[in-house]
Amino acid sequence: MNQLSNNHDIVACHLCDAVFDKPQLKQGQSAKCHRCGSTLVERKVDSINRSFYWSIAGIVLLIPAILLPIMGVTLAKQYHNASLLDCILVLIDRGFFMIATLVFLFAIAVPIVRLFGAFYIAISFKYQRLSSSMLTFFRAYHHLGHWAMLNVFMLGIIVSMYKLIDDTELSVNLGLLSLILWLICTTMASITLDQDYIWETLEQEFTHEDS
Amino acid sequence: MKTAKELGLGLCPKCHKVNTMHTEPMQCVRCHGWFYQRNRNSLQYTLAWNIAALLAFIPANLYPIMIIYSLGIGDESTILSGIGQFIDQGLYPIAVIIFTASIIVPLIKIIGLFVLVYKVHTGVRLKPTKHSKIYYMLEFLGPWSMLDVFVVALLVAVVELGFVTSVAAGPAINYFTMTVIFTMIAANSFDPRLLWDKKLKQQNRHAESKGI
Numbered sequence: 001m002n003q004l005s006n007n008h009d010i011v012a013c014h015l016c017d018a019v020f021d022k023p024q025l026k027q028g029q030s031a032k033c034h035r036c037g038s039t040l041v042e043r044k045v046d047s048i049n050r051s052f053y054w055s056i057a058g059i060v061l062l063i064p065a066i067l068l069p070i071m072g073v074t075l076a077k078q079y080h081n082a083s084l085l086d087c088i089l090v091l092i093d094r095g096f097f098m099i100a101t102l103v104f105l106f107a108i109a110v111p112i113v114r115l116f117g118a119f120y121i122a123i124s125f126k127y128q129r130l131s132s133s134m135l136t137f138f139r140a141y142h143h144l145g146h147w148a149m150l151n152v153f154m155l156g157i158i159v160s161m162y163k164l165i166d167d168t169e170l171s172v173n174l175g176l177l178s179l180i181l182w183l184i185c186t187t188m189a190s191i192t193l194d195q196d197y198i199w200e201t202l203e204q205e206f207t208h209e210d211s
Numbered sequence: 212m213k214t215a216k217e218l219g220l221g222l223c224p225k226c227h228k229v230n231t232m233h234t235e236p237m238q239c240v241r242c243h244g245w246f247y248q249r250n251r252n253s254l255q256y257t258l259a260w261n262i263a264a265l266l267a268f269i270p271a272n273l274y275p276i277m278i279i280y281s282l283g284i285g286d287e288s289t290i291l292s293g294i295g296q297f298i299d300q301g302l303y304p305i306a307v308i309i310f311t312a313s314i315i316v317p318l319i320k321i322i323g324l325f326v327l328v329y330k331v332h333t334g335v336r337l338k339p340t341k342h343s344k345i346y347y348m349l350e351f352l353g354p355w356s357m358l359d360v361f362v363v364a365l366l367v368a369v370v371e372l373g374f375v376t377s378v379a380a381g382p383a384i385n386y387f388t389m390t391v392i393f394t395m396i397a398a399n400s401f402d403p404r405l406l407w408d409k410k411l412k413q414q415n416r417h418a419e420s421k422g423i
Contacts, residue, residue: 007229007231010220012215012220012227014222015343015346015403015404016214016339016406016407017404017407017408019213019214019215019220034212035340036340036407071369072369073369075375075376080369080370080372086368087365087369091364096367098385099363099384102360102364103360103361135242138242139226139243142225146399149361156362157365159305159308159358159362160366162302162305163362164369168370195226202241202242203228206241
């Protein structure tokens with residue numbers, strides 16, 4: 001079919017495969033699928049700038065969030081506290097390699113990679129420095145989305161605080177505050193990134209190079 | 212309403228670009244990633260990962276997940292007995308959270324995916340709108356079952372007061388993380404579009420038989 005040769009003006013739902021004409025959206029609007037109700041296309045408000053500033057804030061908070069102690073325990077006049085990094089070191093020290101790897105990957109590595117990824121994408125869009133490697137990069141960035149579990153880790157902190165508060169003297173340190181702020185920044189940096197806009201710009205940039 | 216498959220089109224799962232399918236697998240013209248029109252062998256993969264998750268869930272509940280040492284004496288607790296301790300102490304909200312995250316959510320995910328695979332395969336009482344919502348929920352719930360693993364990891368790291376008290380992780384934690392990761396991979400390899408395909412096929416067959 002000749003009208004479908006380039007497929008510029010149609011979109012398909014990723015959950016049910018229904019085909020629609022591409023809606024013309026303003027910033028802040030989103031289009032929903034008629035058949036299954038999932039979001040088809042979304043235009044986010046001021047996406048690049050917002051993502052840029054959130055990711056800068058996230059990078060600033062990165063060091064305190066990982067290195068400052070999250071909470072401490074006092075029992076029988078002994079005090080011990082642990083930061084996110086200590087947590088992993090202790091786990092390795094005592095031979096629980098699998099949990100150490102998991103906590104490192106899901107609560108530190110993936111959020112950091114996604115944060116720097118969002119920063120890199122935002123900065124190259126802001127200053128118009130697009131290269132073809134961005135295609136692979138952004139694809140990989142999306143792959144990681146499932147595996148960022150910092151929010152689950154935060155619920156884990158709350159639950160373990162409840163668990164400790166009965167038997168021991170629990171103290172909360174600055175690390176918890178910076179970890180919460182860091183969680184907000186990483187989440188916001190990836191939420192505000194408008195993937196439809198980024199793909200379309202990359203596509204335009206790329207077809208120009210070809211012709 | 213037409214689906215992309217009927218028009219010979221395929222949607223790139225990464226960048227959501229509609230491509231004309233010339234070959235299978237197809238390289239996306241926009242993001243240059245390779246993809247199939249439908250996830251390849253989706254049902255087999257989902258079923259296989261799901262069975263693996265179910266098998267790993269058995270030792271995860273039988274073995275102790277956490278061992279609390281106080282003054283050198285170890286106290287082992289499994290997932291269920293840990294929840295029991297919370298109830299004994301009267302910490303009901305936490306007991307509910309842990310119970311939901313580590314027993315109900317994995318079980319719902321495993322059973323739900325089995326049901327979805329069965330529905331797509333046989334087409335019995337298939338309601339795509341309802342079932343794709345269920346799938347969406349299962350995918351969203353995935354990572355939250357990691358909660359128990361993180362709690363144990365934190366307790367091991369924080370409560371480390373030498374001889375007085377220390378916490379160690381039990382063997383069940385490895386099986387439990389395996390369960391969670393396997394269900395996440397199973398949910399990822401399931402393709403919700405198969406639900407709609409099956410329904411469409413049924414409707415066409417129905418219309419044909421009526422026409423004759």
